[in-house]
Amino acid sequence: MIYWQLWWVYLKIGIFGFGGGYAMLSLIQYEVVDKHQWLSLQEFTDVVAISQMTPGPIGINSATYIGYTVTGNVWGSIIATIAVCLPSFLLVLLISYFFAKFKNNKYVAAAFTGLRPMTVGLIAAAALLLMNNENFIDYKSVLIFLGAFFLTWKYKIHPILMICLSGILGLVLYW
Amino acid sequence: MYWVLFLTFVKIGMFTIGGGYAMIPLIEREVVNRGWLNKQDFIDLFAVTQSLPGIFAVNISIFVGYKLKKITGSIICALGTILPSFFIILAIALFFNHFQDNVWVVKVFNGIRPAVVALILVPCLSAAQALKLKRMELIFPLIGAVLIWKAGISPAYIVLAGIVGGLVYTFWIKDKIKKKGI
Numbered sequence: 001m002i003y004w005q006l007w008w009v010y011l012k013i014g015i016f017g018f019g020g021g022y023a024m025l026s027l028i029q030y031e032v033v034d035k036h037q038w039l040s041l042q043e044f045t046d047v048v049a050i051s052q053m054t055p056g057p058i059g060i061n062s063a064t065y066i067g068y069t070v071t072g073n074v075w076g077s078i079i080a081t082i083a084v085c086l087p088s089f090l091l092v093l094l095i096s097y098f099f100a101k102f103k104n105n106k107y108v109a110a111a112f113t114g115l116r117p118m119t120v121g122l123i124a125a126a127a128l129l130l131m132n133n134e135n136f137i138d139y140k141s142v143l144i145f146l147g148a149f150f151l152t153w154k155y156k157i158h159p160i161l162m163i164c165l166s167g168i169l170g171l172v173l174y175w
Numbered sequence: 176m177y178w179v180l181f182l183t184f185v186k187i188g189m190f191t192i193g194g195g196y197a198m199i200p201l202i203e204r205e206v207v208n209r210g211w212l213n214k215q216d217f218i219d220l221f222a223v224t225q226s227l228p229g230i231f232a233v234n235i236s237i238f239v240g241y242k243l244k245k246i247t248g249s250i251i252c253a254l255g256t257i258l259p260s261f262f263i264i265l266a267i268a269l270f271f272n273h274f275q276d277n278v279w280v281v282k283v284f285n286g287i288r289p290a291v292v293a294l295i296l297v298p299c300l301s302a303a304q305a306l307k308l309k310r311m312e313l314i315f316p317l318i319g320a321v322l323i324w325k326a327g328i329s330p331a332y333i334v335l336a337g338i339v340g341g342l343v344y345t346f347w348i349k350d351k352i353k354k355k356g357i
Binding site for chain 2: 012014015016017018019020023025026027030031034042043045046048049050051052054055056057059060061063064065068069074077081083084085086087088089090091092093095096099100102103106107108109110111112113114115116117118119120121122123124125126127128131135136137142144146148149152153159162163165166167168170171174175
């Protein structure tokens with residue numbers, strides 16, 4: 001049963017996950033945290049942090065991690081990872097046949113005039129959903145957030161460096 | 176040949192940290208320099224792959240694999256991209272499920288979580304900047320974000336709304352504006 005749910009959820013993420021990893025986050029969170037409650041919001045945030053520090057796309061990382069955590073079993077990881085890739089497979093094979101047509105298709109182009117700005121909203125939703133008192137436990141959290149935002153926005157600090165810095169800061173501030 | 180394909184995409188999967196777009200120059204170098212695709216093909220491929228759902232790097236690897244060696248090739252390339260992160264994350268999941276409640280780990284992650292939110296907010300703002308959205312155009316993603324955030328609407332519906340909105344705008348509203356000569 002749980003495997004079937006996992007399969008279905010990640011299939012859905014593979015189908016509706018437009019606009020790259022960050023835009024996918026709100027969809028993953030909606031399914032995994034809000035709807036099925038497989039992970040707490042804190043755990044989900046930890047998975048995102050781990051994904052940012054390890055190689056590979058966030059879609060794969062979250063499927064593998066959540067698949068394992070939910071079932072306590074490697075099969076959960078395998079099922080979720082296959083499910084999230086399967087729609088891509090079918091679509092790519094289909095499009096390979098019609099590649100030239102798809103490239104200049106006016107309907108695809110039209111759909112994207114709406115979808116492209118919407119990805120900004122999807123990423124914003126992912127950030128907003130994570131801004132709650134599970135992740136922001138006190139004023140120190142707010143300071144870390146503001147510092148991390150400023151450094152990344154202004155000085156383009158690499159995400160891995162930023163996560164390491166904030167981890168050290170957490171160790172010091174919550175000593 | 177299969178082995179070379181597999182190893183190439185393992186390399187691509189291994190050396191890109193922080194997700195999809197970081198992979199592009201690496202994929203281009205590997206695939207174009209080996210003569211598997213010419214530069215124009217790669218640019219076309221990139222454009223099409225961007226408009227597909229799913230994981231960008233996986234989509235590109237399936238495309239390249241299919242182009243070179245049909246279905247077997249696409250499976251091998253996809254596995255190459257997926258397997259390194261699969262094993263690394265699996266190892267971390269095994270480890271982290273045991274150490275999650277460790278006092279030190281808790282402190283470290285208390286610091287990391289707010290930073291993660293900032294790390295998501297930055298690409299959101301730079302995407303809005305890169306798209307050069309006008310104030311009126313920002314209303315739609317804003318509504319979408321609030322519906323997901325506060326009303327608990329599934330992001331899948333917001334994606335569909337974006338698609339429908341784009342179609343309606345292009346084939347209906349745009350024409351009307353033109354006809355009226357505004």
